[in-house]
Amino acid sequence: MRYEAPETMEAAVALLASDDNARVLAGGTDLLVQLRADTIDPSLVVDVKKIDAMRTVTAEDGGFRVGAAVTGAELGEHEEFKSVWPGVVEALELIGSTQIQSRATMGGNLCNASPAADSVPAMIAAGAIATIEGPNGSRDIPVEDVATGPGRTSLRKGELVASFLFPEQAPRTGDAYLRFIPRTEMDIAVVGAGVCLTLDESGLCTAARVSLGAVAALALVPDEAADALMGTSVDEAALARLSEVASAAAKPIDDKRGTKEFRIQVTGVMARRAAEIALARAKGK
Amino acid sequence: MARYHVSATVNGDEVDFLCEPEQTLLDVLRDELHLTGTKEGCASGDCGACSVMLDGRLVCSCLVMGAEAGDCSIETIEGMAEGERLHPLQQKFLDYAALQCGYCTPGLLVAAKALLERSPDPTEIETRYWLAGNLCRCTGYDKIIRAVLDTAAEMRGE
Ligand code: FES
Numbered sequence A: 001m002r003y004e005a006p007e008t009m010e011a012a013v014a015l016l017a018s019d020d021n022a023r024v025l026a027g028g029t030d031l032l033v034q035l036r037a038d039t040i041d042p043s044l045v046v047d048v049k050k051i052d053a054m055r056t057v058t059a060e061d062g063g064f065r066v067g068a069a070v071t072g073a074e075l076g077e078h079e080e081f082k083s084v085w086p087g088v089v090e091a092l093e094l095i096g097s098t099q100i101q102s103r104a105t106m107g108g109n110l111c112n113a114s115p116a117a118d119s120v121p122a123m124i125a126a127g128a129i130a131t132i133e134g135p136n137g138s139r140d141i142p143v144e145d146v147a148t149g150p151g152r153t154s155l156r157k158g159e160l161v162a163s164f165l166f167p168e169q170a171p172r173t174g175d176a177y178l179r180f181i182p183r184t185e186m187d188i189a190v191v192g193a194g195v196c197l198t199l200d201e202s203g204l205c206t207a208a209r210v211s212l213g214a215v216a217a218l219a220l221v222p223d224e225a226a227d228a229l230m231g232t233s234v235d236e237a238a239l240a241r242l243s244e245v246a247s248a249a250a251k252p253i254d255d256k257r258g259t260k261e262f263r264i265q266v267t268g269v270m271a272r273r274a275a276e277i278a279l280a281r282a283k284g285k
Numbered sequence B: 001m002a003r004y005h006v007s008a009t010v011n012g013d014e015v016d017f018l019c020e021p022e023q024t025l026l027d028v029l030r031d032e033l034h035l036t037g038t039k040e041g042c043a044s045g046d047c048g049a050c051s052v053m054l055d056g057r058l059v060c061s062c063l064v065m066g067a068e069a070g071d072c073s074i075e076t077i078e079g080m081a082e083g084e085r086l087h088p089l090q091q092k093f094l095d096y097a098a099l100q101c102g103y104c105t106p107g108l109l110v111a112a113k114a115l116l117e118r119s120p121d122p123t124e125i126e127t128r129y130w131l132a133g134n135l136c137r138c139t140g141y142d143k144i145i146r147a148v149l150d151t152a153a154e155m156r157g158e
């Protein structure tokens, strides 16, 4: 195994394109575990943390561009980003211990492609766009189009997720992410729900995105969940409807962390509670 | 096999080491630099026994490649006492009997020091959450938490 730490995106892409068995190293909180467990055996590891653009948060067109290798701790300390996208920050900060937060990144969480990745439903709900760099230049795709199955992504040879664009937020927009775990923290989501909604001046919901994690092979983005909120004042009836359609959209498996039936039920509860938090935040803006 | 020449600062001293890409920072600290205070509990980021500071951030050294440590500043448990003078946290851990087998103790001390540096007056809940990544199979945590909170009070001059 070879280790390289290029300082430019071009060099990183060239390295990744040069080796069929190359892996990107961001925070390493998944990669090193997989190396140790021998579940992967790469011939090349490309550490992207020396590339400035992957480590910074910058303003762009009224929104934010967040480098894919920005850590949970760093994003949590970014007051401006946190005030605009508290749900995204909460989701990222739910991952692991203080020690893990010092290293774990959103790019890594997305590309590790665990169905239970906490930051992914929150990014999807926020409408975040992944900017992918590769041998043929860069391309932008919605975050929900990156993972294609557990441990698999749509990235082609030589490509890496370089950054995320969180577009300018409409006034009166709030986001939230909640997950269910059987303990207070340091666990893997049994169910996760991200909600982002926008209200007009009269308090009616004019835009909504709902994403559900850990209840299918991929984070789900059920339109009917967003539709349950659209045009409503996010009142009791809308929340009840959201809960119902979110549960109906869930396609979970049985495993040691939760049964299928339990997950289906909890999906509705998490979606509803996340929507209530997002609503309060939208009203506060 | 490729070996990487790495220069870093460990507890204020410049060090150079050769490491293989398969070696973690924890392996390097223990096997190459013979700083065996940092412990391996799980080697998978779950237990915190391997906690060190890396460029001012608390990390699990088992989740950092040795080769990644180039030009970094690393602080380990060995840098905590000043000569014979224990750090206040170390003294309080003794006073409170906040350890039994001691295997988790270096990691907990490094993690607790990091907490007090950023939050000199932490609440109990904040302390428990901050240290949640440091597992202890012996003490039941309570003595550890009390030792950390009392150290914080002492360091604030209360
Ligand atoms: S040995 Fe590193 S976290 Fe357990």
Ligand code: FES
Pocket: B098, B099, B100, B101, B102, B103, B104, B105, B135, B136, B137, B138, B139
């Ligand atoms: S004192 Fe034994 S593990 Fe903590």
